[in-house]
Amino acid sequence: MNGPRHECAVQHATGEALYVHDEALRSGPLLHAWPVQSGHAHGRIRAIDATAAHAMPGVACVLTGAHVTGQGVIGPVRHDEPLFPDEVSHHGQPVCWVLADSEEHARRAAAVVRVECEPLPAILSIEAGIAAGSFLTDEQTIATGDVDAAFARGDRELRGELQVGGQEHFYLETQCAWAHRDATGGYVVHSSTQHPTETQSTVAHVLGLPAHRVVCESLRMGGAFGGKESQANAFAAIAALGCQVTGRPVVVRLDRRRDLTITGKRHPFLARFRVAFGADGTLHALDVQLWSDGGHSLDLSAAILGRALFHVDNCYRIEHLRVRGRVVRTHLPSNTAMRGFGGPQAMVVIEEVIDRVARTLGVPPETVRERNFYRPGDRTHYGQEVRSADCIERIWRTLAESSSFERRRREAHAWNASHPHRKRGLAMTPVKFGISFTTTFLNQAGALVLVYRDGSVQVNHGGTEMGQGLHTKVAAIVARELGVAAAAVRTMPTRTDKVPNTSATAASSGTDLNGEAARRACAAIRERLGIVAAASLRCAAQEVVFADGVVRGGGRELPFGAVAEAAYVQRIPLFATGHYATPGIHWDPHAGRGEPFRYYAYGAAVAEVEVDGFTGMHRLLAVDILHDVGDSLAEIVDRGQIEGGFVQGAGWLTSEHVVYGDDGALRSRGASTYKLPGVGECPERFVVDLLPRASEPGAVFGSKAVGEPPFMLAIAVREALRSAVAAFRGSGIVELGCPAVPEAVFRAIRAGTV
Amino acid sequence: MTAPPGPQKTLATFHVNGESHEVAFVPHKTLLEVLREEMNLTGTKHGCELGECGACTVQVDGTPVLSCLVLAVDVVGKQVRTVEGLAKGPELTELQHAFADMGAAQCGYCTPGILMTADALLAQNTKPTRDEIKECLAGNLCRCTGYIKIFEAVELAAARCRGEKAEPRKESIHGS
Ligand code: FES
Ligand code: FES
Numbered sequence: 002m003n004g005p006r007h008e009c010a011v012q013h014a015t016g017e018a019l020y021v022h023d024e025a026l027r028s029g030p031l032l033h034a035w036p037v038q039s040g041h042a043h044g045r046i047r048a049i050d051a052t053a054a055h056a057m058p059g060v061a062c063v064l065t066g067a068h069v070t071g072q073g074v075i076g077p078v079r080h081d082e083p084l085f086p087d088e089v090s091h092h093g094q095p096v097c098w099v100l101a102d103s104e105e106h107a108r109r110a111a112a113v114v115r116v117e118c119e120p121l122p123a124i125l126s127i128e129a130g131i132a133a134g135s136f137l138t139d140e141q142t143i144a145t146g147d148v149d150a151a152f153a154r155g156d157r158e159l160r161g162e163l164q165v166g167g168q169e170h171f172y173l174e175t176q177c178a179w180a181h182r183d184a185t186g187g188y189v190v191h192s193s194t195q196h197p198t199e200t201q202s203t204v205a206h207v208l209g210l211p212a213h214r215v216v217c218e219s220l221r222m223g224g225a226f227g228g229k230e231s232q233a234n235a236f237a238a239i240a241a242l243g244c245q246v247t248g249r250p251v252v253v254r255l256d257r258r259r260d261l262t263i264t265g266k267r268h269p270f271l272a273r274f275r276v277a278f279g280a281d282g283t284l285h286a287l288d289v290q291l292w293s294d295g296g297h298s299l300d301l302s303a304a305i306l307g308r309a310l311f312h313v314d315n316c317y318r319i320e321h322l323r324v325r326g327r328v329v330r331t332h333l334p335s336n337t338a339m340r341g342f343g344g345p346q347a348m349v350v351i352e353e354v355i356d357r358v359a360r361t362l363g364v365p366p367e368t369v370r371e372r373n374f375y376r377p378g379d380r381t382h383y384g385q386e387v388r389s390a391d392c393i394e395r396i397w398r399t400l401a402e403s404s405s406f407e408r409r410r411r412e413a414h415a416w417n418a419s420h421p422h423r424k425r426g427l428a429m430t431p432v433k434f435g436i437s438f439t440t441t442f443l444n445q446a447g448a449l450v451l452v453y454r455d456g457s458v459q460v461n462h463g464g465t466e467m468g469q470g471l472h473t474k475v476a477a478i479v480a481r482e483l484g485v486a487a488a489a490v491r492t493m494p495t496r497t498d499k500v501p502n503t504s505a506t507a508a509s510s511g512t513d514l515n516g517e518a519a520r521r522a523c524a525a526i527r528e529r530l531g532i533v534a535a536a537s538l539r540c541a542a543q544e545v546v547f548a549d550g551v552v553r554g555g556g557r558e559l560p561f562g563a564v565a566e567a568a569y570v571q572r573i574p575l576f577a578t579g580h581y582a583t584p585g586i587h588w589d590p591h592a593g594r595g596e597p598f599r600y601y602a603y604g605a606a607v608a609e610v611e612v613d614g615f616t617g618m619h620r621l622l623a624v625d626i627l628h629d630v631g632d633s634l635a636e637i638v639d640r641g642q643i644e645g646g647f648v649q650g651a652g653w654l655t656s657e658h659v660v661y662g663d664d665g666a667l668r669s670r671g672a673s674t675y676k677l678p679g680v681g682e683c684p685e686r687f688v689v690d691l692l693p694r695a696s697e698p699g700a701v702f703g704s705k706a707v708g709e710p711p712f713m714l715a716i717a718v719r720e721a722l723r724s725a726v727a728a729f730r731g732s733g734i735v736e737l738g739c740p741a742v743p744e745a746v747f748r749a750i751r752a753g754t755v
Numbered sequence: 756m757t758a759p760p761g762p763q764k765t766l767a768t769f770h771v772n773g774e775s776h777e778v779a780f781v782p783h784k785t786l787l788e789v790l791r792e793e794m795n796l797t798g799t800k801h802g803c804e805l806g807e808c809g810a811c812t813v814q815v816d817g818t819p820v821l822s823c824l825v826l827a828v829d830v831v832g833k834q835v836r837t838v839e840g841l842a843k844g845p846e847l848t849e850l851q852h853a854f855a856d857m858g859a860a861q862c863g864y865c866t867p868g869i870l871m872t873a874d875a876l877l878a879q880n881t882k883p884t885r886d887e888i889k890e891c892l893a894g895n896l897c898r899c900t901g902y903i904k905i906f907e908a909v910e911l912a913a914a915r916c917r918g919e920k921a922e923p924r925k926e927s928i929h930g931s
Contacts, residue, residue, distance in 0.1 A: 010855035013863030014847065014870065016798020016838035023797035103792075105781075171809055171898050173802045173864040223864030224898050257803040332861070468862025468899045514860030637858040641904060645861060672807035672896060680889045683902045 005487050005635050008473045009221070009466075017158040020223050021193045026178035026250040031119035034059050034243055034253040035107035036095035037114040038262065042123035042332040043088050043666025046096065046116060052194050053113040053424055054099055055056060059106030061247050063114065064098040064239065068223040070310040071209030075238060077199060079299040082240060082335065082434050084207065089118060090297035091334050092665040093262030095235075099196035100243050100251060123332040123665050126528035127164075127294050130329035136299040137328040138294045139305050141309045143593040147383040151286035159361060163353050164272075165346045165673060166740045167266035167294070167343060167358045168653040169282075169669070170339055171677055172467075174223020175260040176233055180204075180240035181250035188241050193222045193234035195465050201497045203234040204241040204619045211480040215241070220494045225467035226649070227338030230505045231300055232264050242514025266659055268293040268305055270346040277321075278358050282369035287356030288319035289313055289350060293343070295328040296335035301342075303327040309343035311597065314381055315351045316393045316431040317373040322382040323571045338507060340649065340712045344434060348740060349654070350715050352430060356723060360734050366720065367406075367429050371397065375433070384594040385435075392603040393431055396627050396692060401429065403690065404607040404625035410696035413609070414456070417728045422614045425622070426725030430717040431605040435598030436509055436700075439584050442601075445581035448512035450522040452575040456550075458490045460522075463503025464515035469708050470638030471511040477634050478516045482523035483560050484547030512634065513599070514581055522579030533568045536560060543718050598698050602706055603692070604628035606647065613724040617747025619722055621651060623686035626714055631697035631705030643689050643711040650715025652678040655722065655741050676742075726750050764792070767831045771796065772840030773810030786830055787822035788839060789812045798838040798867050812868035813837045819872045838867035841874060850874055850912040857923055859908035861899035869895045873909045880889065881917055883909070 010421035012018035025031055037049075051063040066073050078084045085097055096116050101107035117749035124130050151157065176201075178192040183404070185554040188208065194200040194217065203216040208215070217237070222229060236253045243251035255263065270293050277286040291309055295302035306326045314322045324347075355373070359366035374397070375381075375390040406429055413425040438444050448462040462480045466472045471584055472492040480487045493499065504514065526549055540555030551558045607625040612618070626647065630639045656676040660668040669675035696703035723735050726746060730753030738745030764779040764838045771794065780789050781792065787804070790796040790813070804809030806925055811822040814836040841848050850873055853859070860866040869892060874889040883891070886907050907923070914921035 006855060007860065008862065009863065010845070013850075013860035013866045014851035014854045015842050016796075016867050018863045019797065020800075020864065023791075026791055026797055029796055129863075171896075173800070173808065173896065173898050174861065175802075200839060216779075216866070222862060224862040226898070257805065257808075275909050431909070468860075468864075470861070621766075641858045641861055641900060644901040644903045645899045646901075649898070669807055672803060677898065678897055678901070679896060680892045680902050683889070683906070685885075 005473055005477050006637055007470055008476055008492055018221065019078040019190050020174050020221060021179055022252065022254050023176040024055060024191055024220065028250065029385060030245060031681065032100040032102060032247060032249050032251045033104040033107045034098045034239055034251055035104065035111040035265070036102050036112045036259060037097050037099065037116060038090060039089035039094040039096055039118065041089055041118050042125065042379050043121040044118040045121060046087055046089060046118050047096055048117040048170065052615060054110040055109040057106065057113065059102035060099060060110045060123065060365040061102065062099060062100045062243065062245055062404060064246065065456040068242060069487060070451050071207045071619035075203050075206065075234060075326040076298060077301060078303065079187030081298045082235065089330050089751060093334065093667065096261060098239050100247060105410065114650055119253045125331055125661060125665050127269065127292050127329045131292060135330045136360045137299045137330045138306065139187060140325055140327045141307060141590070142323065142325045143383050148254060148286050148321045148323040151321035152275070152277050155283050158275065158277050159357055160275045161357060163350055163739065165272065165349050167269040167336065168339060169261060169659055169675055170226045172222065172224030172226060172228055175255045175257055176229065176236050176264065177180045178233065178240040178252045180244040181248065182202040182244060188244060190215065190217045190241050192217055192219055192233050192237040193229055194219050194469060195225050195230045195507060196235065196466065197495055197499065198235045198499050198503045199231065199505065200234050203238050207238040207242055208245050216496060216498045218496045219465045222465065223712040226340045227342065227507065228264060230338040230507050232337050234686060258670055262667050263334060263338040265296050265300060265335040268302065268336040268346065270309070272350040274350065274354055280362070280545065282362055282364060282372045284317060284373050285356065287319045287354065287366050288326045289356045291324065291326035291347065293326065293328050294331050294333065294336060296331060296333045297515040298335040300335045300337045302336065304440055305338065306345035307749040311383060311435055312344040313347040313351055313437065315348045316375055316433045317351065318379045319374045333661060341709045342508065345650065345713050349716055351717065352716050352720060356720060357551065357734050359731065360727065361709045363732055370431065371448050374570050385596045385598060388600060392431065392629055393560040396603055396605045396629065397431060400605045400607060400625060401530040403627065407605055409609065423611060424576045424614065424724065424725045425609060425611050426721045426728060427607065427609045427725050428717050428720035429605060429607045430720055432603060432710055432713045434602050434713065435600055436513065436706045437583055437597060437599045438504065438508045438510060439588060439597045441586055441588055444502065444510070444586060446518040447500045447503060447581045448500050448515060448519035448522045450526060450577055452577070454566050454569050455562065456485065456489065456565045459493050460519055461493045461499035461513040462519050463495065463500040464511040465506040469511065469642060470635060471506065471515065473638055474512045475516050475519050475632045478520050479523050481702065482520050483527060484672050485550050489550065496713065509708035509710065511708070513700045513706055514583070515643060518580040520579065520701055522577040525579065529573050530564050530568055532572060533573060537567060541588065579742060581740065582750060588644040600697055602629055602710040604710055604714055606717040608717035608721040610718065610721040610725055612746060614723065614729055614750055617743035619655065619743065619746055621682060621684045623684050626689045627692060628689070628711055629692040629695045629705060630707050631695050631700060632703035633691060634702060634704045636691070639691065639707050641688055642707045644687065646711035647714050648678050650712040651706060651718045652717040654715055654739065657741050669703055721755050722746060729753065767828065769831065769835060771834065771835045772834060774836060776929045780827055782828050784827050785823055786813065786825045786827045790822060796837050796839055798826040800864055802868055809872065810865055810868045812895065814871055814875055817875060817878065819875045838870055841870060848874070849915040850877060853908040853912035853915065857904045857908040857911060859900065859904040865897040867893060869897065869905060877916060881913060892902055
């Protein structure tokens, strides 16, 4: 096996791995919180009558805005999310919270709280929002070349529109927070959060306390995928507020229904585009307008839209490109970060454009893709050089070969010729994904490494563990830098009293940032230990080598622990902090120019599908992936991210359908009405290869980020479906809904036969 | 106004993981609630409490059941096994080892339910095919792994249980 396995692999397999609700239940008596939810998408609250609820068994308190001693309005970027709204702005929005001695008691009491609400007109779609002039942001634009002049040249031209659907995170562990008082007058909040620092500051803001009175701990999450980057904060604040008001520990745990109806999802997008292209498929000019559905509050929508603007080029050089975008405000839950953060939506759009161009010209879409690839030296529409652009072509060629793409495409053609009612389709699509937070100042991280006298090591860092294997990778980095065994390193729970002022674990950058910070802390310790060891080993400090749990030099060696003990006796500190700020990145949003990304991660995928013409039902038959993870720090972790990300992406594009009713209430409110990928969707052939010789000089130990990029490999599945639909219909553009659920595929087949 | 009296707790003996526990609980509580809230057995997870996700799977007399859909009173007198009852002390089962070796758990939240389901399969079928594994796990959702490593882990465990000296397939760790 190459590299370490998940640091909690055994705890996961024995049930010993605790999550926030587990910890809370084991801690002793608690109050449990349950929300009273709005029955209207938009409305003014006239009165809340909790008299009956107060009389129910076990009820301790009904939390309302009157209890807030600090600020009752929160939000990660703009404070526009009232915890106790006077005006409700989405169906299911919490209006107040009941605290009782059991979850059941809280739930029963919440059911009898009477909320008098005067309904107001609601905006429930992007189009309605545009028509009403309802926006959360101003327009953002990035442009290169002279788009208007290029369109005036009289090349062939296409216009189109595409709606891209949202996606529910469906982390298996729903939102949860548990707050209690500590022995020194502070509050400890255990939260299933990707962003403990922001959770801490949100709690402090609501409680009216300085940050130092609040500690937030994120032990581990049962999945997050972006859904706990900002949206865990409100629940932590409610738990802490309940604790402040009652003096008792409080747990907030949403059940699945509450989680689905309260929290935001991946943003749906509407895209309108116009493209000019040559007879050979070269894209000369592209003008794209994007609108995202932000829901009722800003949350992270501006940055998410920004990442969409950055990724509308995917792997393609387009000389004249203009992309504009704006976030629409609707009366729906506030949409938020989800794996890819706007990048996937934009990449679906450019692949849509490519496919339409290809089908207009009557050539395979793969040919148009290849024709437009970035080459070394090219720059993106925001002016950043596409470093390692040769990777695109290298991955593409290698994958075409290893997957036998051409042969299998011919075979599918032959198969289709003899199957009138079922068709197979293949597609190959590439991914380029920029790594770094596009908000430059977020690209920093801290770590605290403690070496004990016996040579054992604790590492604390600002990143959170949600299953992505961050702690495994950081521990591996620490072990490597100190030259000790993996078992000598223990990763401590992420807490804001160990490492303060951290960024969210997001943007795939958890390892790049926290891993490098931890490495720097270790390097500082190693340097001090090197001097100590050199004296004992009777060699120069530069000759000292740390490896395999020993310290070598001058032909002799000492156990690492002996050097630690010697350093202690000599009064040398055995702990250090490390801080890392990603160098060289900058972004000017007004000019639409800069180098927002440290580097790009690349990959490509081939998907093969089969479609039933009578129903539009489809099956994923085979997947071949070649992905670039740089020098992998933990192959098993990276491969897991690639496989899991791909399947999650395929779910988004082909089966997961977020549906709201005309009243703004979520209709897809459970796994029975929202089709997640299950074991049955897993294809027989699923080949994942990592790109060899891909060391990334700009990141820790040559590794590359892997959390988000593979998600977009799944666009190959959507394009393969389109190719199968085309096989039913013959030539011409194939308009395919997104998500391409069976109904959408069926409609696409039908559209071609009337 | 005084609160109406809540339902009374009853006392019953449960056999869980080979031990007997006398537990006071409200009789309309599900097995999942009693395990987590009254017995501190938090290894069994809730993902939906509607029978849709499989995270709460435990074994009752050797058969996997969704503990969110079973009333605790219904398992009195039966043998309940949860994820905490798989390992014998520090000694993990082959299935647990295989999950750890293969990276079949990422966030780990679906893992207890999947282990309990797959363990029941392996008790009956020492050489399950991929399709049999899929059929058996059809009620378990995992949002992290994409399932591939889970299938491979079950296959690896089955091989090791048969006494074969199986290691993770090279291509499942390193590609083809
Ligand atoms: S919690 Fe029982 S099936 Fe989901
Ligand atoms: S490992 Fe996270 S849900 Fe399965």
